[in-house]
Structure formats: structure tokens, C-alpha cells
Amino acid sequence: MLKIGIVGCGAIATFISKAIARKKVSNAKVVAYYDKNRHKAEKLSKITNADVCDSIDELVKKDIDLVVEAASIKAVEEVATKALSNNKDVLVMSVGAFVDKELFLKLYNLAKDKGRKIYLPSGAIAGIDAIKSLTFGKIEEVVLKTTKPVEGLKEALKDKGIDADAIKEPTVVFEGDVFDAIKQFPSNINVSVMLSIASEFPAKVIIVADPNAKTNNHEIFVKSSIGTLKVLIENVPCEENPKTSALAAYSAIRIIKDISEPIKIGT
Numbered sequence: 001m002l003k004i005g006i007v008g009c010g011a012i013a014t015f016i017s018k019a020i021a022r023k024k025v026s027n028a029k030v031v032a033y034y035d036k037n038r039h040k041a042e043k044l045s046k047i048t049n050a051d052v053c054d055s056i057d058e059l060v061k062k063d064i065d066l067v068v069e070a071a072s073i074k075a076v077e078e079v080a081t082k083a084l085s086n087n088k089d090v091l092v093m094s095v096g097a098f099v100d101k102e103l104f105l106k107l108y109n110l111a112k113d114k115g116r117k118i119y120l121p122s123g124a125i126a127g128i129d130a131i132k133s134l135t136f137g138k139i140e141e142v143v144l145k146t147t148k149p150v151e152g153l154k155e156a157l158k159d160k161g162i163d164a165d166a167i168k169e170p171t172v173v174f175e176g177d178v179f180d181a182i183k184q185f186p187s188n189i190n191v192s193v194m195l196s197i198a199s200e201f202p203a204k205v206i207i208v209a210d211p212n213a214k215t216n217n218h219e220i221f222v223k224s225s226i227g228t229l230k231v232l233i234e235n236v237p238c239e240e241n242p243k244t245s246a247l248a249a250y251s252a253i254r255i256i257k258d259i260s261e262p263i264k265i266g267t
Contacts, residue, residue, distance in 0.1 A: 002028040002260040005064040005088075007056055007079045008071025009033055009040035011240035012093055015249035016068065016256070017047045025253060027260035034059045035071075060086040066119075066259065068252070073097045073186050077107075080118065084110045089259075091119040093252060096182040096190040098197060121255045124245035125191045125218050127231040129266045131198045137226030139201040144192050145219040147208040152216065152237060156185045157209065167209050174207040181205040190248075191218060216245045 004020075006013045013033070020028055030048040033041040034056055041052045053059040060067060060082045067083035068091045069076055076097035083090040084107065098104045098120075111118050122128040125144075147170065150157075154164045157173060174184060178192045185207060196203045199222055220231040235245035258264050 002066060002256065003031045003062075003064045004028055004066050004068060004256070005032040005034070005053075005059045005062055006030060006044075006068045006070055007034050007059060008069065008075065008093075009035035009037070009044050010070065011238050011244060012070040012249050012252060013044060013068070014240055015238070015246075016070070016252055017044045019253045020256075021047050025257045025260060028256055031064050032059050032062045056082050060088055064088060066091060066256070068256075069093055070252075073182075077103055080107050081110065084114050084116050084118075087114060087116060089117040089119065091121065091252065091255060093121065093248075094190065095120050095123065095194045095197070096186055096192075099179055099182045099193050104197075119255055119259070120194060120197065121248070121251040123191050123194050123251050124216060124233070124235050124248040125195060125220060125231070126233050127220060127222075127229055128194070128198045130229050131195070131222055134222060134224035134227055134229060135198075135200050137224040139199050139222065139224050141221065141223040142195060142199045142201045142203040143206070143219075143221040144195055144203050145206040145208065146189060146191070147210050147213055147217040147219075148188065149213045149216070149237065150209045150211045153185070153188060153207070153209050156188055160184060164209070167211055170208050170210040170212075172206060173209045174205065176205060178203045178205055181207070187244075195220065 069079040
């Protein structure tokens with residue numbers, strides 16, 4: 001039985017908790033939650049009968065195998081460091097944090113020293129297995145074009161001084177590299193960092209706000225000396241949080257299921 005502690009009790013944590021409670025993952029259980037908003041943690045504890053902790057330190061000292069970070073990019077360093085230091089594996093949902101190369105290397109080396117694992121789910125994109133294989137050749141180009149409903153981008157657009165209500169047709173609201181993309185759209189474009197990590201190549205990112213879109217669409221292009229990959233995926237937005245695709249939550253459940261089972265399919 002895989003014993004799990006979850007830090008951050010928002011949409012993703014809710015999704016995971018309900019899936020485990022409904023036995024979609026039969027070999028796992030949630031043991032503990034922590035959130036700065038204790039009420040959120042208490043709400044989820046009613047679903048799984050898990051403990052509510054007063055701190056991350058308390059949670060990582062529990063009898064658990066895996067800590068799930070489902071809080072924010074800013075929380076990744078603390079959660080992962082404390083989990084690994086306490087000999088726990090960690091599943092990082094806010095993959096955008098790893099746009100910081102120093103943080104990536106710090107946690108990589110800590111996990112290596114402790115003999116633990118850091119799991120990064122594929123999130124809302126497909127083709128990660130093939131992209132990882134393509135890196136054995138020379139990667140020449142990586143492009144991600146993401147089209148989302150305006151509502152899902154509203155908060156980030158406001159921060160950029162863009163009036164979302166004024167967007168009446170598909171509009172490119174960002175074009176640049178993965179580093180700037182995650183800074184300007186920290187809650188919307190984690191997939192760009194996941195794509196860059198998998199391809200070992202900084203992705204070019206294009207973000208389109210579409211007032212008529214009903215799905216979160218990702219078009220991926222990867223060119224390597226041993227092949228070219230093109231993927232289009234159309235994701236239904238998560239009901240609890242339109243900034244996130246439902247597939248991102250399902251990918252977390254899938255990786256938890258894979259960890260808890262004896263056979264692993266794919267790379």
C-alpha cells in the first residue's frame with residue numbers, strides 16, 4: 001500500500017483524493033494533508049479520513065512513502081527539500097519551478113544523495129515517452145503552441161495589463177521562450193517546462209487566448225536528428241480550476257497508480 005501525504009489542498013489535491021477514495025487507485029491511500037488554509041485540508045480529510053497537519057515538517061515526518069506537492073511553484077523547493085531530507089519520494093505537480101536550473105540541480109543531487117525519487121507527471125500533454133527517446137539524437141527545435149479559453153488566462157492577462165473582456169477573437173498573448181512563459185503565466189503553462197525537461201531543449205512557446213475555445217489545446221512540435229514528433233491534444237478544463245486541464249490531474253493519478261503497481265507501461 002502506497003501511503004501518501006499531500007501539500008496544497010486545491011483542485012489537484014481534490015481530484016486525487018476523490019480518485020483514491022473511489023478506488024480508482026486501489027493500492028494507495030492518503031495519510032495526511034497540509035495547507036496554509038487549514039479549512040481546505042479539513043475538507044479533504046473528510047473524503048479520505050486522513051490526518052490534517054499544522055506544517056510541512058509535521059507531514060513529512062509521518063509514516064508515508066510519497067509526498068505530493070500540489071501547492072504552487074513557490075512551494076516546490078520547501079516541500080521537495082523537506083520530503084527528500086526525510087527520506088520520502090516526492091511528486092511535483094508545479095513543474096514550472098524547474099525552469100530554475102539551480103533548483104533543479106539542487107533537488108536532483110539531494111534525491112541522488114538520499115536514494116529517493118522525484119516524479120514529474122506528464123501533465124496536460126502527450127508524447128513525453130517519444131520525446132525522451134528522441135533526445136538520443138540531436139534535438140534541433142521544440143515548439144509549444146497553447147490555445148486556451150480567455151477565462152482560463154484571465155488572471156495572468158490582468159497581471160500583464162491586458163483586458164481579457166476586450167479579446168473578441170483568437171489572440172496571441174505571448175510568444176517567447178519557456179523561461180519568460182512560466183514567469184508571465186505561472187499557473188497556465190507548466191507543460192512548457194515539462195516539455196523542455198523531457199526534450200532537454202528550451203521550448204519556444206506561443207500562447208493564444210480564444211474567447212470561443214471550449215478546450216485547452218496544446219500543439220507540440222519536436223525536431224530531432226532521429227525523427228520528428230507532432231502532437232495535438234485537446235483537453236477539457238478541470239471543473240474545479242479552469243486554468244488547469246483535467247488531464248493534468250489524471251496524469252497525477254496515473255503516476256501514483258504506476259508507482260503503486262508492480263508493472264510499469266511505457267518509458
